[in-house]
């Protein structure tokens with residue numbers, strides 16, 4: 343629905359604002375460059391490509407794959423940030439009101455981004471999961487609510503790409519062909535990734551297919567590749583450790599003889615290490631789920647993130663199977 347609010351009038355007002363920025367910024371930039379290096383904000387002002395602002399780093403990567411060099415893509419939250427309960431700063435709100443397009447995941451993930459509606463009411467927003475049939479969270483207080491982590495399924499991520507292509511083509515019709523081409527080639531990469539992950543996980547025997555994480559963020563991946571999932575809490579917005587949940591998880595790990603348990607990089611792994619200790623499982627490492635790593639880390643893109651996670655799953659759940667058989 344939201345992308346439809348993109349009207350010629352809004353576009354005009356944005357272009358006008360952008361032009362004003364350039365007119366003001368350019369003489370300042372020249373003055374500054376005479377004195378030496380150019381401050382960052384002025385460098386950005388001199389770049390007149392439309393600004394696409396995403397709510398988190400994974401969406402920024404996907405947006406860059408589609409946009410190529412035609413648009414400036416930025417993420418509000420930085421690598422490693424907790425995104426469910428994020429508190430936007432005054433600078434974030436200012437950034438949002440100066441953007442040309444806001445990209446969000448939806449399915450209740452970034453309720454904090456609703457605050458942009460007040461400060462960036464005239465900026466169009468595209469919700470990448472719109473129209474998608476989500477998986478629902480089971481049990482606990484969140485029962486019946488949609489699970490927002492749909493990007494964790496490479497095939498569902500293709501739907502995100504379609505929405506980005508549409509939104510960018512409306513924002514910048516002259517680039518439409520490029521966005522379509524980039525989108526198609528990225529969708530092909532996601533399709534290949536799906537086959538690659540399926541192959542890598544095929545070595546894990548049926549009885550070892552229980553994926554234990556801190557957050558219940560693996561429902562889509564688990565469904566795609568035939569795993570059961572168990573977790574300490576359904577979503578990070580509510581990541582208090584309840585003794586009841588912890589005891590239940592320890593019981594499950596013991597009963598199913600799960601060889602390894604995991605956590606995620608954006609939350610503390612303390613409780614999960616305790617589950618490992620109490621159940622006799624190994625702590626198998628931390629997944630990237632809600633955030634990419636920094637550029638030189640193991641998960642600078644969504645494709646790298648999936649490969650990193652699946653490597654950990656395989657090491658944790660398949661190696662022990664080989665040992666015990």
Ligand SMILES: [Zn+2]
Pocket residue numbers: 426491557559577578631632
């Ligand atoms: Zn999450």
